[in-house]
Amino acid sequence: MQFVTLLASLSLLSVVLYRMGRGRAIRSVGGNAATLHSLPSYYGYYVALWCGVPAVMLIAVWLAGEPFLLKSLVLDGLPSEAGGLPAARLSLLVNEVRQLAASGDYRFASGDVARAAAEHYRELRSISFAAMSVAALALAIACGVHALRRVSPSLRARNRVEGAVQVFLITSSTIAIFTTIGIVLSLVFESLRFFRLVPITDFIFGLDWSPQMAMRQEQVGASGAFGAVPLFAGTLLISVIAMAVAVPVGLLSAIYMAEYADRRFRAVAKPLLEVLAGIPTVVYGFFAVVTVAPFLRQLGETAGLTIASESALATGIVMGVMIIPFISSLSDDVICAVPESLRHGSYGLGATRSETIKQVVIPAALPGIVGGVLLAVSRAIGETMIVVMAAGLSAHLTANPFASVTTVTVQIVSLLVGDQEFDSPKTLSAFALGLVLFVVTLGLNVVALSVVRKYREKYD
Amino acid sequence: MPLTSEFLPYQSGRNVAGPAKVSARGVNVFYGDKQALKAVDLDIGTNEVTALIGPSGCGKSTFLRCLNRMNDLIEGARVTGTITLDRQDIYDRALDVVQLRARVGMVFQKPNPFPKSIYDNVAYGPRIHGLAQTAAEFDEIVEGSLQRAGLFDEVKDRLDEPGTGLSGGQQQRLCIARAIAVSPEVILMDEPCSALDPIATAKVEELIDELRENFTIVIVTHSMQQAARVSQRTAFFHLGELVEVGDTEQIFTNPRHKLTQGYITGRFG
Numbered sequence A: 001m002q003f004v005t006l007l008a009s010l011s012l013l014s015v016v017l018y019r020m021g022r023g024r025a026i027r028s029v030g031g032n033a034a035t036l037h038s039l040p041s042y043y044g045y046y047v048a049l050w051c052g053v054p055a056v057m058l059i060a061v062w063l064a065g066e067p068f069l070l071k072s073l074v075l076d077g078l079p080s081e082a083g084g085l086p087a088a089r090l091s092l093l094v095n096e097v098r099q100l101a102a103s104g105d106y107r108f109a110s111g112d113v114a115r116a117a118a119e120h121y122r123e124l125r126s127i128s129f130a131a132m133s134v135a136a137l138a139l140a141i142a143c144g145v146h147a148l149r150r151v152s153p154s155l156r157a158r159n160r161v162e163g164a165v166q167v168f169l170i171t172s173s174t175i176a177i178f179t180t181i182g183i184v185l186s187l188v189f190e191s192l193r194f195f196r197l198v199p200i201t202d203f204i205f206g207l208d209w210s211p212q213m214a215m216r217q218e219q220v221g222a223s224g225a226f227g228a229v230p231l232f233a234g235t236l237l238i239s240v241i242a243m244a245v246a247v248p249v250g251l252l253s254a255i256y257m258a259e260y261a262d263r264r265f266r267a268v269a270k271p272l273l274e275v276l277a278g279i280p281t282v283v284y285g286f287f288a289v290v291t292v293a294p295f296l297r298q299l300g301e302t303a304g305l306t307i308a309s310e311s312a313l314a315t316g317i318v319m320g321v322m323i324i325p326f327i328s329s330l331s332d333d334v335i336c337a338v339p340e341s342l343r344h345g346s347y348g349l350g351a352t353r354s355e356t357i358k359q360v361v362i363p364a365a366l367p368g369i370v371g372g373v374l375l376a377v378s379r380a381i382g383e384t385m386i387v388v389m390a391a392g393l394s395a396h397l398t399a400n401p402f403a404s405v406t407t408v409t410v411q412i413v414s415l416l417v418g419d420q421e422f423d424s425p426k427t428l429s430a431f432a433l434g435l436v437l438f439v440v441t442l443g444l445n446v447v448a449l450s451v452v453r454k455y456r457e458k459y460d
Numbered sequence B: 001m002p003l004t005s006e007f008l009p010y011q012s013g014r015n016v017a018g019p020a021k022v023s024a025r026g027v028n029v030f031y032g033d034k035q036a037l038k039a040v041d042l043d044i045g046t047n048e049v050t051a052l053i054g055p056s057g058c059g060k061s062t063f064l065r066c067l068n069r070m071n072d073l074i075e076g077a078r079v080t081g082t083i084t085l086d087r088q089d090i091y092d093r094a095l096d097v098v099q100l101r102a103r104v105g106m107v108f109q110k111p112n113p114f115p116k117s118i119y120d121n122v123a124y125g126p127r128i129h130g131l132a133q134t135a136a137e138f139d140e141i142v143e144g145s146l147q148r149a150g151l152f153d154e155v156k157d158r159l160d161e162p163g164t165g166l167s168g169g170q171q172q173r174l175c176i177a178r179a180i181a182v183s184p185e186v187i188l189m190d191e192p193c194s195a196l197d198p199i200a201t202a203k204v205e206e207l208i209d210e211l212r213e214n215f216t217i218v219i220v221t222h223s224m225q226q227a228a229r230v231s232q233r234t235a236f237f238h239l240g241e242l243v244e245v246g247d248t249e250q251i252f253t254n255p256r257h258k259l260t261q262g263y264i265t266g267r268f269g
């Protein structure tokens, strides 16, 4: 609440300084704004930026440093007997103090020491906040006034403001990039920890996956095996089934939409197909579990086949249905991008519509279609919800679509759901799987996008 | 001067020698409600080059597209009147448009080779019409067509490279080779040189002159010089009507109609 008030007063101050800066600029040339270097509003922004930005930066730095400062102050303030506590106990105490101070409710304090420290902490914090507010407002006013003094007809306010805007944009994109890099690095580091416990070759080439670890030394059976090949194979099997459903249906419907359907049919059918893309994956998941899997099972029984109720087939089919709109809308785009002149050239030679499509349109659109399919594959591999609900949990190395298999994503979910210790190979293996998933999908996306881009260039 | 649809074209000079290859009578074309061609009567002579000239938007391309029914592909286009090819009505229901287009080929304004190899570009038509069976027969057709299009020597070492990798002028000659590979009787060309430089243009013009021996050619052009150089007969269109048609020489030296005169001397259009 106090914090909101502080920010509001800073904004108000900026607005006031904007008006002052603008007014001062106009007055400095006696009301003849055309003789100013920049538009009057740029002078306003210039002053307002000088007012707001340093103050906000100060607040950010302050808030980042505050916890450390407060912690050391509180620790110093502890009675001398607490000084001898081991480090682990000390950090527990500090955490408790923080929580007590945040809630303001000392009933559950572990002792007098904690209670006193919490009060101390609260006091320090409010002092710190007051100091920060005063400093920020003072800085805002000082910088604002300084900027205001510099407003003169020759000040290049526009260039300054443009520069500030650019810095702001660069900062934003840098944040995005560094977040990505951070995520990747954390994946890599956690995976490295895993590979210190389990050799990387065992992980990539091992045929046995059973990540349950022995809790006690003498326990037998659950030794923990981290051969990820069955997971890769399962993922591959389900993706292949999904593509076998999605590619023909998606591609053929795209061809129909782009080449045969008249405008009115297109206007109705395209949005309908896009509805398919809007269905949440969790809905597809229970569609697979509740409808498709039992149906296939029954079908199998009548045909004398055993089809597991968590069969790769059911999962793959439903995932394929999910991907259909993805493939069809991407293919539709690339087919429509094939220049009309090529079709006319073919018709002009006496080719029929299907000959033209088969021999001219599809070959011309092929790179784009391949790119779209690769993107779809990377989606299938990374798809989680459907497989978590519909695919199996235990790893079998099989190419039989009627059997139950598990996938990389399913294992990541099941490894990280529930209680866990963050330094056991079981948990760390999730990061290694995530890294593999990331590398594969990234590779597919890069290839797909470069294929698509190359294709675009050809006709632009 | 007001033009009405009853207006009769000036038929100057000789009429087409012998029987007309293509003959249009009372052809109207509508795009939706808009009439783009009004009662056009025109005969195209066998083994002649007929040039269609006229200001932009006057319906030259529209007329050309009527001759192999490419207008069928345009949504909302409607053609009335009769057009005959060797006395056979090409808008007859019994006539197969695929066969018609095999007999009346087309070369477009912008070269549009397929993204296939040079060889496959030329072999495309013969393949879909089943004009050859063995590989040797195909080779013969491809080589012959490229030769007649004057392109063979330039591309003989790279027949399996993509046709889209050729220069603009080579691409256009490839499109001509592609059109003659199905041995059509008539070749329609819609401003075939408008995307080419003068040297490539000269080559294509030379080619047209040679092709006249075996084919009937209709060419749309915006260049008076080109019409004068390559054609035997010229038809002048204006606002969807055929204003004047006759011997090229006569049209360019002694046009009957004021509009024709104005156009070829560059006073309008």
Ligand SMILES: Nc1ncnc2c1ncn2[C@@H]1O[C@H](COP(=O)(O)OP(=O)(O)OP(=O)(O)O)[C@@H](O)[C@H]1O
Pocket: B031, B036, B054, B055, B056, B057, B058, B059, B060, B061, B062, B063, B074
């Ligand atoms: N696909 C179409 N839909 C609607 N109107 C069209 C279409 N094609 C042509 N037209 C109209 O028909 C008229 C004749 O067009 P056409 O393309 O035949 O002219 P043109 O003589 O070939 O002109 P240019 O020399 O510019 O190529 C024009 O008014 C044009 O606007």
Ligand SMILES: [Mg+2]
Pocket: B060, B061, B062, B190
């Ligand atoms: Mg035209």
